[in-house]
Amino acid sequence: MTAPTIEPITRESLEEFARFLALNLNSALSCAQWESALQANWLPARPNFGFIMRDHGNVVGGIAAIYAARRIAGRDESFCNLTSWCVLDTHRKYGMQLALALISQKGFHFTDFSPTAVVGGVLRFLKFRPIDDRQTVVANLPHFGSVSRVVTDPDLIAAHLSGDRLQAYIDHRIFPWLSHLAVGADDNWCHVVFKRRRFKGLPSAHVLHASDPEAFSSHLPALRNYLVTRGMATMHVDTRLLRSSPRPSRIRTGFNAKLVLSSTLEPDQVDYLYSESVAMDL
Numbered sequence: 001m002t003a004p005t006i007e008p009i010t011r012e013s014l015e016e017f018a019r020f021l022a023l024n025l026n027s028a029l030s031c032a033q034w035e036s037a038l039q040a041n042w043l044p045a046r047p048n049f050g051f052i053m054r055d056h057g058n059v060v061g062g063i064a065a066i067y068a069a070r071r072i073a074g075r076d077e078s079f080c081n082l083t084s085w086c087v088l089d090t091h092r093k094y095g096m097q098l099a100l101a102l103i104s105q106k107g108f109h110f111t112d113f114s115p116t117a118v119v120g121g122v123l124r125f126l127k128f129r130p131i132d133d134r135q136t137v138v139a140n141l142p143h144f145g146s147v148s149r150v151v152t153d154p155d156l157i158a159a160h161l162s163g164d165r166l167q168a169y170i171d172h173r174i175f176p177w178l179s180h181l182a183v184g185a186d187d188n189w190c191h192v193v194f195k196r197r198r199f200k201g202l203p204s205a206h207v208l209h210a211s212d213p214e215a216f217s218s219h220l221p222a223l224r225n226y227l228v229t230r231g232m233a234t235m236h237v238d239t240r241l242l243r244s245s246p247r248p249s250r251i252r253t254g255f256n257a258k259l260v261l262s263s264t265l266e267p268d269q270v271d272y273l274y275s276e277s278v279a280m281d282l
Contacts, residue, residue, distance in 0.1 A: 004055040004094055006101050008048035009062065014038060017052050020059045025086040034084075040279035042171060043067035043078065051101045053087065053094065061087030063098040067108075068274035071164050072265065080108040083276040085119055096122060109262040111270060113277045116256060123259050130257035131267040134239040137199070138220075138249040140228035148185045148222035157182045160189040165211045168273055177281040178208070181226070183219045190215035192223065193278070199234050207237040208272050217243040240268060 009017050018034035029037070038049055046067045053061035064084040070077050082102060087095040103110050103126065112123055124130075151157055154173065160182045161169055169191055173180055179196060182189050193209040205227050210216035216223075224246070227235055239251060260270045272278060 002055070004053045004060055004091055006051050006053050006097055009050045009052045009064070010048065013052060014049050016059060017049070017062050017064070020062060021064075021084055021086060024088065025084060037276075037280045038064050038066070038084070040066050040276075041068075042274050043069050047105060050084075051098050053091065053098060055091065060091040061095060061098060063102055065102060066275055066279060070274060072269055077265070078108050079274060080105065080110050081275040082110060082112040082123075083114070083280075096126075099123065099126060103261060109260065109265055109270075111258070111260050111275060113258045113272055113275055114256075114282060115259060120256050120259060123261070126261065128259040128261045129267055130259055131270060132238065132240045133253060133255045133257045135236050135252045135255070136239045136242055136245070136249050137252055138224065138235045138237065138246045140205075140224040140232055140235055141248075142228060143221040143225040146219075146222045146225070148183060148219040150181055150183045150222055150226040152181045154180075157191065160184065161191055161211070165191055168209075168211065172273065172278055175278060175281075178278060179205075181223075183223045183226075184215055185219065188212075188215050188218070190219060192216065193273070194235075196232070197236075199236065202233040203231050204234045204236060205232045207235060207241070208277055210237070210241050213241045214243060216241060220246060 015035050019031045021034045022029060022031045050062060050064035052059060063082060066081040066083060068079045070079060115123060157169060157180055158166060169180060172178060172193060177195060179194050181192050183192060184190055191211040192207060194205045194207045197204050197206045260267050
């Protein structure tokens with residue numbers, strides 16, 4: 001077999017790759033839905049949409065990329081989120097070349113927030129590091145007497161945020177599968193992003209982002225009260241976002257670890273905004 005070629009995915013070839021993913025990775029999404037999802041971008045000049053693998057002109061694999069420019073600890077940083085890595089069985093032995101093509105790009109921090117066990121093993125071989133995979137499942141209980149408030153009106157959420165936190169809200173409120181709120185009191189507020197899911201047959205809130213872990217923990221009783229009165233029995237949140245263990249709660253582990261490759265950032269400095277976790281209804 002002649003070795004396949006690897007080339008950047010351009011706007012012209014994006015539809016072709018989207019069709020490949022709809023046929024070979026997840027047919028629940030149409031070609032148009034795949035194409036729309038993979039156009040998510042928060043980098044002024046994105047270099048590509050990922051990389052595609054061809055054999056005699058036919059698509060046999062590819063890996064998509066979502067790019068973002070962010071400010072972390074006062075520094076401007078560029079991120080590349082790996083997603084939708086798919087290679088036909090006939091060409092699986094060439095699959096790592098796609099990841100190498102992507103991470104060979106200079107000046108980026110690389111993340112993968114939904115790797116399979118196999119993909120995770122490959123990325124760890126490439127020096128990716130795991131992000132703490134522990135999740136705390138919190139039982140949402142009624143709470144009365146708190147001075148904290150929860151606001152869900154878009155204008156009020158924006159009014160309680162500023163700077164990068166306000167921009168993050170503006171950038172992510174376009175996705176209909178995300179729920180946004182602000183919880184806090186006085187001048188101490190936290191932007192929370194979550195998805196509505198089910199856990200053990202009951203509605204649940206899966207928290208993807210809390211802009212201020214200290215404020216999030218401080219105002220957690222008000223948030224739990226808000227969620228339970230909206231029918232959500234539990235809340236799932238990364239344990240690293242909590243400053244204490246709410247009661248009752250329990251910790252779940254054993255997930256495929258989310259991964260990051262960076263020479264300057266620690267895993268705890270990485271969150272799930274500006275990635276497939278929010279740009280796709282996974």
